[in-house]
Amino acid sequence: xxxxxxxxxxxxxxxxxxxxxxxxxxxxxxxxxxxxxxxxxxxxxxxxxxxxxxxxxxxxxxxxxxxxxxxxxxxxxxxxxxxxxxxxxxxxxxxxxxxxxxxxxxxxxxxxxxxxxxxxxxxxxxxxxxxxxxxxxxxxxxxxxxxxxxxxxxxxxxxxxxxxxxxxxxxxxxxxxxxxxxxxxxxxxxxxxxxxxxxxxxxxxxxxxxxxxxxxxxxxxxxxxxxxxxxxxxxxxxxxxxxxxxxxxxxxxxxxxxxxxxxxxxxxxxxxxxxxxxxxxxxxxxxxxxxxxxxxxxxxxxxxxxxxxxxxxxxxxx
Numbered sequence: 001x002x003x004x005x006x007x008x009x010x011x012x013x014x015x016x017x018x019x020x021x022x023x024x025x026x027x028x029x030x031x032x033x034x035x036x037x038x039x040x041x042x043x044x045x046x047x048x049x050x051x052x053x054x055x056x057x058x059x060x061x062x063x064x065x066x067x068x069x070x071x072x073x074x075x076x077x078x079x080x081x082x083x084x085x086x087x088x089x090x091x092x093x094x095x096x097x098x099x100x101x102x103x104x105x106x107x108x109x110x111x112x113x114x115x116x117x118x119x120x121x122x123x124x125x126x127x128x129x130x131x132x133x134x135x136x137x138x139x140x141x142x143x144x145x146x147x148x149x150x151x152x153x154x155x156x157x158x159x160x161x162x163x164x165x166x167x168x169x170x171x172x173x174x175x176x177x178x179x180x181x182x183x184x185x186x187x188x189x190x191x192x193x194x195x196x197x198x199x200x201x202x203x204x205x206x207x208x209x210x211x212x213x214x215x216x217x218x219x220x221x222x223x224x225x226x227x228x229x230x231x232x233x234x235x236x237x238x239x240x241x242x243x244x245x246x247x248x249x250x251x252x253x254x255x256x257x258x259x260x261x262x263x264x265x266x267x268x269x270x271x272x273x274x275x276x277x278x279x280x281x282x283x284x285x286x287x288x289x290x291x292x293x294x295x296x297x298x299x300x301x302x303x304x305x306x307x308x309x310x311x312x313x314x315x316x317x318x
Contacts, residue, residue, distance in 0.1 A: 003288045019166040020141040020230055023066040023113075026129035027147035028074030028120040033280055041126045042077045044147045046284065049292050050105075053278050054080055056150045058112050064158035066143055067113040070136045072120050072129045084115045125249025130231075131239040139233035140163055144185060144252075146227030148279035155273030159229060160201045165230040167198065170265035171256055173207065174226040176275055180216045186224035187212050194267055207266035212246045225253070226271055234259060 028195060031043035038046075044054035061069055071080055087106060094103040118132050130144060143158060151157050157174055165172040175189060191205040198204045229252070238255040245251040258265045276290070277283035292302050 017166060017169070018141055020135055020143050021066060022068040022070065022140065022142045022161050023061040024070045024072065024130060024133040024137065024142055024144050025054070025061075025147050026072045026120075026126060026144070027054065027077065027080060028072050028123055028129060029147075030074075030123065034284075039054060040076070042080050043278075044077075044080055044161050045083060045178075046278070048276075048278070048288050049285075049295065049298075052083060053150070054083065054147060055109055055112075056276075057147060058084070058109070058115075060150050060153060060156075060158060061145055062112045062145065063153055063156060064143075064161075064162060066158070068116070069113045070116045070118060070133055072132055073117050074120055074123060079116055081115060084109045084112070086110050098318055099316070125247070125251050126245075127239045127242055127250040127252040127255045130238060131250075134236040137233065137236075141169075141230060141232050144229040144231060147277060149227045149277045151228075151276070152274040157226075157269065157271050157273065158230075160269055161228060161230045162269055163233075164198065164201050164204065164269065166266055168265045170206075170232060170267065171235070171259060172230040173256075173266065173268040174228040175205070175223040175268045175270045176226050177222050177270070178224045180219065180222055183216050183219035183222065184213050188214050188219045188221060189223045189225065189268065190220035191223060192269070198267065201269065203270040203272070204310070205268050206269050207260065210253050210257050210260070210266075212251055223268075223270065226275060229256075231256075232264070234264065 001052070027042070027044045029043070031038035034043050035047070045052040045058075048056065058069055061067075074082060090106060091103060094106060106132060118136065120129050121133050123129070133142070143162065161172045161174060173189070176184060188211050189207050190211075191207055192207040194204040194206045205223075211218070211220060214220075235255060238258045239250065239252075242250055242255040242258060245254045256266065276287040278287050289306070293299050293306070295302070
């Protein structure tokens, strides 16, 4: 359980006007797509150059003012918490070597946020995982950040989502456009124009329905749910009333759909910035290459090597 707990209030308590200050990161999955690497090393700690995926996500939360972060962990994933702990022995060694830049990099994870943990004993879906955050969050609105994708910090998404949720008191999602043939990989939304008074926050739409991983011919749009949510405390009661859905799991999409049917407003921001998806090997490799190319310290040399490799016989092999 979390290191401290809040007492849940009535789940119907309106949350308009209250801005979320806590983030929840579900990270208990088995990451079978990355086996055998993830047999021991959590997928969330796979490095993107010299920082693990999870650090990028916590940095995104911290940038938005969410400095209270709950990790929903699973068996064999304690190393995720260790990454955000201090290492006095290592820090002392770096001080002795006179390496202030590397010392600052090592200390940075522990300075980003207060990290709390909760164990999910069985992986029964995203809704099931989020439900374990109730004692930590209580009846307050909170953000959920999935542990395998993040956005460019120069093109932030969460601040506008948090502002939108504080105005409406409901559910706020983020969407991105996908090719029609990829709708079967995502939760897909049906939408209509939002109140013009909300559009100062970005490309805001009102959500009228959600479908989990529809076939292209059944998809109501090409707007897919990005792994960022801002939810009211009432989501926990909805999760308890949600049966198993797609894949035999308790889906967060289904719980949100239940709240939508019962009158909770659901809005979304269509994100046009850069999204990095590390949930599958191809997306992970693309993220590593893209961010390596953008690094000031090694980008130029890496881009030169990459161009030469692609042009060489080795780079053309299939």
